[in-house]
Amino acid sequence: MDESDHYSEDDYLSDTSSTGSLSTFRPENILNEMARNIILYNPDDELFGAPNINTNRLADFNPDLTQEHPYLFQLDxxxxxxxxxxxxxxxxxxxxxxxxxxxxxxxxxxxxxxxxxxxxxxxxxxxxxxxxxxxxxxxxxxxxxxxxxxxxxxxxxxxxxxxxxxxxxxxxxxxxxxxxxxxxxxxxxxxxxxxxxxLPETREYCEELLTYFAQYYPEERLRTLLENDIVEFGFWACSNIFCVQKVKYQLLEMKTTDERIATVLELARKIKSFKCKNCGDVLSDTSKVVRMGSHEIAGQFVNPGGVVHDLITVREIRNYQFYGSAVQDFSWFPGYSWTIIQCACGTHIGWMFESRYLRPTTFYALSRPNIKNEEVENDEENKTVFL
Missing domain, CATH: 2.30.130.40 (LON domain-like)
Known part of the structure; x- marks a missing residue:
């Protein structure tokens, strides 16, 4: 296991003197969004860990906020x-x-x-x-x-x-x-x-790939993107397919949109599970993916130390343990606290996000560099393409 797979809690905790608490930097549009779904807040309630949550009181999380990176761009x-x-x-x-x-x-x-x-x-x-x-x-x-x-x-x-x-x-x-x-x-x-x-780009239409991504992303948006710009659609598919960074780089090097879309479609047919890169334990699968961004299924986020993380968000995981306690400061998803999570083997795999007032109340962000797709890695017939 590489040293880069080990993280300390200090790597992720933010400097509260510069960022403040979540409530002090929340953009005004977040308050307006929540005001339309008014919540009666009981100050005697515990912030976290309540055994029963009334789902009728929850406001849906607005994924458009994620794309703006409000944790990073607050003032000026x-x-x-x-x-x-x-x-x-x-x-x-x-x-x-x-x-x-x-x-x-x-x-x-x-x-x-x-x-x-x-x-x-x-x-x-x-x-x-x-x-x-x-x-x-x-x-x-x-x-x-x-x-x-x-x-x-x-x-x-x-x-x-x-x-x-x-x-x-x-x-x-x-x-x-x-x-x-x-x-x-x-x-x-x-x-x-x-x-x-x-580099120039060429075009090809791919209805099957649109159908695949429509289970995670609004189909009408994908169809509009496909009809307006097939090249951009191909790049969007490459950035959102659930594969490791080495495979993503190979996709970037491909010379035509035809080749990229065909390869992404083949990956989509093969990849089913997300496993710990270190021990191989299954953490989640593609059926558990949940979209928490407005334009992407996955996303790039930067922490206070300047490290950029490439994430996939899922609603359920297994074979994991917590590292440290919940933190509200510098949250990548406004309105959610975050807790570091590790695989059962001790490898850092991502974060859990929680909220009492937004739906979903809990989801997990997996760090792509620390997970693998064994279905692709074990495919000997396609190792020249994918490995």
Whole structure:
């Protein structure tokens, strides 16, 4: 088991002096949403652990809030005007940023300046950047930008919003990127710039893949996406399929939308369970997946230490144990407290989220790097594609 699989409680507890409690930073629209579903709160009730919850008093969780990352962007947020996109096959030079997870066009990823990113504080001055991607987290930590093998597949991303430093308005502390196009990295200048070629995309319609994802996501939204932009639909499917990071990177490298959609569909037919990467115990399965984001089944979230986590949310898990107690500060899902969970073997696998006033009252966020899909890994016929 890698050292990266072990986490201490301090890695996840936030600095309450900077973030405050959940109630102090909750955006106004959360209060408005809950006001429409008024709840009679009894101050004598315990906050957690009540044996009986009256489901008639619960308000549905609003998944649109998750996409805004309110735990990170609370005050002094600057929204960025969308830039002009590069043309297919165009060669351009852009600022480069290392990303610890594989990101597809259409996905958003938040970052902060607490994790040692070089030249992070001035990134908000760029209209576009290149996100350098790695097959696994170990490579991300081992490689500097000047020892990466080229050419390499990456993504071009735009900056959607950032938070400036209150003491120095010319620097940023937090930033959100949205990947927009795949590219091939042709040249790298150490820790600064990359010369890239924008990769073209082709199209193919896939009704079966839409039907598969419709069990987790509103079908009308998927159909609209498919009819409006098949390329974007293909990237959405890649980012939401339940597979490990190495497989996701292989999907990103594929040259056509046809190939990506066909591969994602094959993965969808095979993947059934989520298992602990260390011991192999079954933790959950695809029938237990619950959507807690407005645009994605899965999602990327950053903790106070600057670590970006790639998550899948499920309503039930097994073979797990708690590590520490429930915490309200810096919750990725507004209105929920969170508790670290481990596999029975002691490996960190994610978090449990709880609320007395939102539906669902409990769900679990599994960390993708710490789970595996044995159905794919054991498929010898397709090992050249998936392994």
């Amino acid at each position: 947020v600057v929204m960025v005007e969308p830039p002009e996109y590069p043309k297919e096959n165009e060669i351009i030079r852009l600022r480069s940023v290392k990303a610890s997870t594989v990101i597809f066009p259409g996905q958003k990823v938040p970052m902060n300046n607490n994790y040692g990113f070089d030249n992070f504080s001035t990134l908000h001055n760029e209209k576009l950047v290149v996100l350098l991607l790695f097959e696994n987290e170990r490579d991300y930590h081992l490689h500097r930008q000047d020892d990466i093998t080229l050419p390499r597949t990456a993504v071009i991303a735009k900056i959607t919003k950032f938070t400036a430093d209150r003491l120095n308005r010319d620097t940023c502390k937090r930033i959100e990127f949205e990947a927009i196009q795949r590219c091939k990295v042709l040249d790298l200048e150490p820790d600064t710039y990359a010369t890239v070629k924008v």
